[in-house]
Amino acid sequence: MSLPSHLQETFSPEEVQFVVENQKIKIFPRITTNRRRNGRTGDASGDDSNQWKMLTVDGSVLDNMVAMRSTEVALWLALLLKQQSKCNIIIPGWLTVKSLDAMLQFEKRNKDRFGTLPWDWQVLSEILFKQAADDFSDPIHELRNRIQDLKEIRQMKVLQGLKFMNESHLQLDNLGLMEINEMRPFIVDIMDKLREFHAAVNVQSAVDDDAGDEDMSMGTGIYSDRDISASSRTH
Amino acid sequence: MDVDIEDILAELDRDTTAVNRSDPRSDAATDAGTVVNSSFPQEQALKGRGSGAVATASSQEDYGRLVAHWRNERCAPELLQYPHALMGRTLARIQAQMEHLEMLSMDFMEGNGSEQSGGNGSSGSRPVNNNRMLPLLCMEAELERIKFVVRSYVRCRLAKIDRYSLYLRQVGEQVDDDGFSPLDAQLSRDELVYFRRHAEITLKLFNDTILKHLPPDLQAINDTEGAFNMVDEPDWAKFVFVKVTGPPDGRLDADHQLTRGQDGEYFYQTTIHELDEDIDLSIGSIYVLRYNVIKELLADGKVVLV
Structure with missing residues (x-):
């Protein structure tokens, strides 16, 4: 098949990471690409190659980077620059001990709702822990613990919410993309089956209703004939 | 065009x-907003x-x-x-x-x-x-x-x-007056070529191996008369995860399909026909719904599949 079967139901974790890497993040570049307009025209021919002709991100942002002035770029680009030691990544505000603690409190207090974490919280936190470990102001092991707690609490809520699965619809606000992706094959499968059962039950009861109508419209004579023939068959 | x-x-x-x-x-001067x-x-x-x-x-x-x-x-x-x-x-x-x-x-x-x-x-x-x-x-x-x-x-x-080639064939047979079939819009030119050749090859395979040995009135690959429909249609009522983003240009008051609730929130009213149920989809929420309920909203770009 053109698309492998494990990818037909849902996205792979790597693909989820790809989608998350398209998001923007703030960085402190360590190099300056902003060239002064004057005095540079006499340089060697390699000047043209410094031009960032990008397709999917705004090339002019990269061409105007000034060291230690914060700019916003796509996450994949920030990770690439970080690997080359050309930038420092600014950790987003929700990934601090204080705000994660507040989020945990919210999750514990409200058992039926999910806290307003960004949709890419799981993937982003994992990536930043691995690749931008020196850019954190809080100790990483504490952040990791809290992220783990959040994961477990939300997972418990999702599993408890599974009993609300029905043939009509579900509303799950504020669920992260990774969480949705994990649950997707299971939930879609079950709800499809529930839908089929529901449709089958309805057809059955519609058929029964029709049969009942016919009996009543034909009068008592035939009804009693049927009784007689039914009883004669059992003998 | x-x-x-x-x-x-x-x-x-x-x-x-x-x-x-x-x-x-000239490249350095362009910013994200320009053409x-x-x-x-x-x-x-x-x-x-x-x-x-x-x-x-x-x-x-x-x-x-x-x-x-x-x-x-x-x-x-x-x-x-x-x-x-x-x-x-x-x-x-x-x-x-x-x-x-x-x-x-x-x-x-x-x-x-x-x-x-x-x-x-x-x-x-x-x-x-x-x-x-x-x-x-x-x-x-x-x-x-x-x-x-x-x-x-x-x-x-x-x-x-590949999966729906018989169904696409049925759709493709509805050629309108100008000679265009709906497949011209739905598939790219390369995909059309691939589709035709793939359908031809698989049909030939089925014919040679199985169909010609069957009794004549059962030989049609797209037999719809028996108890089972042999043409695999896509499952229109399959459940999908949707996120409601609202109109693509962001102008909530200009969108006719949106209704305003008591708290001033905007939502889309949709109906599940099989269950005779009305559902309100509020903006920014994630739902699990049947595909046919949100099909038009998806085509308009007002919801996205997550």
Whole structure:
């Protein structure tokens, strides 16, 4: 098949990471690409190659980077620059001990709702822990613990919410993309089956209703004939 | 209007030297809000065609649209419409970028060779080379990313074409008065060719191995008269995860399908016909719904499949 079967139901974790890497993040570049307009025209021919002709991100942002002035770029680009030691990544505000603690409190207090974490919280936190470990102001092991707690609490809520699965619809606000992706094959499968059962039950009861109508419209004579023939068959 | 890929590529062949001559400084001046990167001659050719749809075709937005199409296609049970204009522009840009990168890397090879033969320039050139190679590295990484999205998108569509080839054949037979079938809009030209040949080959296989040995009235592959419909239609009522984003231009009050609730929130009213149930979809929420309920909203771009 053109698309492998494990990818037909849902996205792979790597693909989820790809989608998350398209998001923007703030960085402190360590190099300056902003060239002064004057005095540079006499340089060697390699000047043209410094031009960032990008397709999917705004090339002019990269061409105007000034060291230690914060700019916003796509996450994949920030990770690439970080690997080359050309930038420092600014950790987003929700990934601090204080705000994660507040989020945990919210999750514990409200058992039926999910806290307003960004949709890419799981993937982003994992990536930043691995690749931008020196850019954190809080100790990483504490952040990791809290992220783990959040994961477990939300997972418990999702599993408890599974009993609300029905043939009509579900509303799950504020669920992260990774969480949705994990649950997707299971939930879609079950709800499809529930839908089929529901449709089958309805057809059955519609058929029964029709049969009942016919009996009543034909009068008592035939009804009693049927009784007689039914009883004669059992003998 | 649909952009012809062959025309763009022909333009490309004619104008390859124009890529060198284009002014690189004009690129640095463009920001995200303005139109197309004007250094590419084929973009100018597109503008010259007078197609009004290119007005907001900045490459960042196009990439965003491409990723949205990819995600929607992966999650949807049916084959969605093929975005002819978007794919035309995207493929043209990828082609141009690949040639640009080839040219740059050739410059590098020559540049390195001449510096080493010069002798005393080599010690200072190494850190400069790293800085010079950085744009190249990033451009190559980005090219790989966009090629991955295009490939995965096409693979997903081909898998669906394989699965629903009999159903597509039925759709394709409804040719209207001008001789156009709905498949021309739904599939790209290459996909149409693939679909026809694949359908032909599999039908021949089924005929030769099984069908001709069956009794004559059971020999039709698209038999709809018996108890089972032999044509596999996409499951229209399959459950999908949707996120309601609202109208693409962001103007909530201009959208007629939105209704305003008591708290001043906006929501879409939808109905599940099989259950006679009305559901209100509020903006920013995630739902699990049957596909047929949100099909039109998806086509309008007001919800996305997550």
